[in-house]
Amino acid sequence: MDPRRPEESLALLLAARSGRLTRRQILSRGLALGLSTPTILALLAACSRGGETPTAPAPAATPQPGQTPTGRRESTNREFVVLFFGGVPDLDPQSAYDNQASALFLACYEMLIKLKGESTFDYEPMLAREWSHNDNFTEFTFKLPPNAVFHDGSPCDADAVKRSFTRFLKMGRGPVNVISRFVEDPDQQIQVVDTTTIKFVMTKPQPLFLAAMASEYGPLIVSPKAWDEHKTADDEFAHDWFSQNIVGTGPYKPVELLQQERFVFERFEQYHGERPFFDRIIARVVPEDATRRQLMETGEAHACAYINPEDLLAMKQNPNLQIVEYDTTEVDWIRMNYARLNAKARQGFCYAWPYQEVIEKVLRGYAKPINGPIADTVIGYDPSIPTYTTDLQKAKQLLSEAGIKEGDTFTYMYSSGDQTDAAMAQLFQANLAQIGIRLELQQVERAALLELAYGDTPPEQRPHFMSGGWWPDYNDSWNQIYPNYHSDSVGSKGSNAMFYQNPEVDRLMNQLKDAATEDEIRRLTGQIVRILTWDDPAAIFYAQIKKATVLQKDIRGYVPNPIYINSYNFWAMWREAL
Template structure:
């Protein structure tokens, strides 16, 4: 019997796509995978969205990688490394004989090029990207030096407890310098890496096609061709699977799980998600990161965001909104058993999770009381950005938005729903053009900094490349995050994150929905 497969949550290994092929192939082994949205860019250093990363994980590689199913690192394009006693220098020894898809050599020059373009404002290719993730996760890197053709040294500004696990992330995957020079600002449309698959074509909002890398330094992929087909609607994705148009899909609607399980030709693959889905409220002020160093410097003042909206600058209003939304009902009736209610901004199993935090209960009367105290007894109008794609932390954003619209309407807040294409959605929320927005995060490296600092730190509230799309700017919180990142003892480090969660909970810039 032929089996077809579905993926209901994000699986971190690229081998997830191999699981999904129809075993009855003709001469060529082709997997067509139904995706919820299109990629935004195909440059590993210049993306923040999961759809782009999903494609690029098959094209590019880094110096190290995660062991399958874990956040432990192992060699990839580097065969070994040494860390200096003070933790501020890492020397990588590179794998020899590896070729990029364009036939050029992987070497130290390629490593320096791939990383320096992201942190050096004088690099000729720095102007071609926003390099947001570099600011989120790698701003402690001072310099990348070539020692010889197959040895590089990374020099840090200060100790960083998460740097080695972060080095396995897509952001620091290695691109072909020759290809970048050939295409310039359009290189993201013509990706060239060292990975198991080579890029063939990208028909925007329809599909991306990859073929097997015949000269891959590891074992050749078992698939000959991999096609990512864009099917935004989850019901249409499932129908495409059932009728044989695709061989696997992601993020089926939880309401369809029983239908899937009853079909002997379908197999549902699931695993626990390392994620959080939330609604962010734009608190009104961000900064322009002029030197793109990922930190707010003394000469970078707080300025109003384009989406500045006075009611949301008031803490009592944000607390009222938290009280007004019945998260338990949303999880039970929309997520349908695929999630748990979130009360903090990172998953419960992570280091530093504060179990003692008391979540906002569903209390419409308390919400009305706080709105009155804040000066809005009759409520106000507000616009909510709604994601146009399904993500592992939010399978059905429109339904969740409609539920929030109803709950807030019941306390006098009239919510207008706003939806645009995925690429523009990310651009506008990172630029702070929204008033409120649905979004979320899937962890990259298993480290709490990848949630707390990236999503909630004031340094991440940079207009145009914000990870912190609530533009929350409490300096005490940033101090706690910085201290945590410099601390190697796990129990001491956890204390900083727990203290930060107490402050964030009280300030209420987010409604944490689900994990």
């Protein structure tokens, strides 16, 4: 324990071991006491494991095919149909920074570890069977199962895992920051100890590394054999091929990939882990809200995470459905084009947004106001920052000072088929019309919106506004802000879709990346958020989101997670015989 405040440190340790404090309370109090990060992580381990060393246990023995847990009444219907609201243009898990893509990936690709249940701090095996780290969090060792193979039949050993991470880091697309924050040189920092053991060596203590490794964005293992077979002189990482094909180690392998229509997966019989219940998973692309609701109510589909709030309220009355609601780390915003709108204009548009109407009439209680891009459930949130409210006179004044005249026209782009986005856009359009500004609404297919947002089309060719939102890949404010608002994340290098570039924000983010105490995290995060929200607005931040997943009443085993939003723990779900 930290020798500077031994009495308080000892009291915190005893409270952790007795279970009287939550993990978040331990983290907050430990940082406030000035404890070292390794000490705090040890306390968190004590909270969940009674003080044992934080090493994952080996999983229970794998059941034989067809084995049924005692007392479980399983249905003979082993097909699971899930609904998406749009296509998935990029199936490369080390490139796609897209929620629907990640939901697919959890069926067919694997991280080394995953978040456990509803926790954002605890982990359990995925590809790795166990793991450990040294006392100062500079070395992390993972043990792989000896029988793991990819869908193409090639072995998934430690060398394959290293090659997969090397591809991810050197390709440098989309979610690369999730791991590049910790590993800059995969050749030196990733070591193959033996066939089933791989070690990651850090240049400094990195207590957040395990959290990042459990992210569903980026650190998924792809087949080096497929990479070798499909790379070209112009595409050394075979990204073009992986964007249309899937070769992982997950419990399901693809049999049909129609990226704008449906995805069909069947159980992978050579899977190294526990045999999942469902034989077949079908993800259908259904852009229309009304059709998704109809398919759920008729029983033709079994799960959907994309139901608008108004329909959710009605579907709660349906006895054949279960609605699983949960709090999230998601913040939604409207991206504003940094190259086409000056700071005064962006401030004016922030005042023109219909905040209260959106929360009450569109989101219908599945959201609450927010004061920036950081949810109040994420480390670094600062409640002292003020929140915007609608003020059309202030908006008109600022827009006039920005050089915008009555009758000027601006463009707002959102995904077609989404009634919630459409309703918000129309309310914004109506507000602007009251002060003489025209807003042209552009509905596009979701795939086209993603290709524009995460591609390299210059900002001058992008709309003035684009609907969006985000949640962190792991519980950390830097990880929420960096991919969206650092100048290094523009275009295909991240998710900075409107090319926001503020040198002071970049400087503060670079400091936040290595912040060691909660006070420092909160101070730096607060400074960044004030700039992003008030001084040099990047977006219209309007809501922190509460989510709901709709399931047929016979589906069991579904567990939502505040970070794995809109995703499914396919490996643990099953259907009960009613």
